[in-house]
Amino acid sequence: MPLTKAEISRLRSLQEKKHREALGLFVVEGEKVIGELLAAGFPFAELYATEAWAPAGTAAVTRVSPTEMARISHYPTPASVLAVGRLARAPLAPGALDRGLTLALDGIQDPGNVGTLLRIADWFALDRVVLAPDGADLFSQKVINASMGSFARVRVHTAPLAEALAGGTAPVLGCDLGGEDVHALPALRDAVIVIGSEGRGLSPAVAARVTRRVTIPKFGGAESLNAAVAAGIVCDQLRRPARG
Amino acid sequence: MPLTKAEISRLRSLQEKKHREALGLFVVEGEKVIGELLAAGFPFAELYATEAWAPAGTAAVTRVSPTEMARISHYPTPASVLAVGRLARAPLAPGALDRGLTLALDGIQDPGNVGTLLRIADWFALDRVVLAPDGADLFSQKVINASMGSFARVRVHTAPLAEALAGGTAPVLGCDLGGEDVHALPALRDAVIVIGSEGRGLSPAVAARVTRRVTIPKFGGAESLNAAVAAGIVCDQLRRPARG
Incomplete structure (x- = not known):
């Protein structure tokens, strides 16, 4: 028919x-x-x-x-x-970010980058991803395609980030150029990793919630790393067993 | 006029x-x-x-x-x-890959990924990037744009990879799922990191030149990481100071 x-x-x-x-x-x-x-x-x-x-x-x-x-x-x-x-949207329960590892994406517009970040969250078994409402839509085909199936395995919430981070107890890690060496980070059990857009960085309201600024050591001339590459390096560090 | x-x-x-x-x-x-x-x-x-x-x-x-x-x-x-x-193409001198750190891209078609990989090479001050001739063209606008200026700072050669790797003395690192833990890699002074395309992986001729297979520890369900994310994690590891 x-x-x-x-x-x-x-x-x-x-x-x-x-x-x-x-x-x-x-x-x-x-x-x-x-x-x-x-x-x-x-x-x-x-x-x-x-x-x-x-x-x-x-x-x-x-x-x-x-x-x-x-x-x-x-x-x-x-x-x-x-x-x-x-469409299924799980509400973000109060205090949810206090436990486990969260990747929080602050206004990342590029759907390919968002999909790549979902794959990272899946690979490193993060507990959840939170998308700010002004970034790429989770339910756009480009995000789902770039996630290569991770879309079905990762718990994703869409919520205003600054509000979600307010009053939390887990350290909030933000990548920038003047923080502590990422290699010195211990394998944190609870943490929120906030990733800003490449053009604008973190929004001021989210940047104000960052409690630990971390830096990936740089040896050459590039101004920045791609947001997903930086997130991958931070997640890999957080999942390393503690040094003996 | x-x-x-x-x-x-x-x-x-x-x-x-x-x-x-x-x-x-x-x-x-x-x-x-x-x-x-x-x-x-x-x-x-x-x-x-x-x-x-x-x-x-x-x-x-x-x-x-x-x-x-x-x-x-x-x-x-x-x-x-x-x-x-x-267009300027520096020929790859015989033995060039024996010294320093090289990122070798085996047929990576996505120009955004190639540009992101040039930024990684720039950030970590790798000595050179070698592109296989069947990947994205270095001189396409999408590659240059995604490189964010790293195009001007990174030494890039285009050369058939398997031939370029033949007879070399530097270890050739390939990422796959069954290799040694990337975290155990020392800060190598000379190495070639080969990165395959996401769809097809390394070509058989290049895979045959890999001398150290390395694996990024996986905790969740994703089948793979994005090629640039994997390269970033390997480069960050190679640039870590030796453990005390």
């Missing part, structure tokens, strides 16, 4: 954040990323695929023609499968 | 690698990146700017109208300045 115009229009509208919010749904496309998310147990609400796609497991698939796929896809060159998920 | 059609056509043609190679020139656009490259002393051959751009130093500028800038720009939204540089 062919898709109705209304169905096609609904799926295409999910390109825009305002429609995702209104409908409570998001779209992701591509054999690799959908395969990874299904393997991670992500409960998609709808799956559309051409005959070229063989579903993993028992997911219910709506078969569409290549022409229909081209109409519902958000890309000029559609993949063989498109999945729809439900 | 307005630009001629031939001049406009020449500048636009530099979007494509084959024309860059034929003319021996490349283009970069944008106030920030050109400012950084001029500050780093990069000797541009030509500079085109609208009245909105104030040149740094004594660079000779060809003033163009906004309409002309729109015609020579490679972007839909042109900046106020466009610079032309000469």
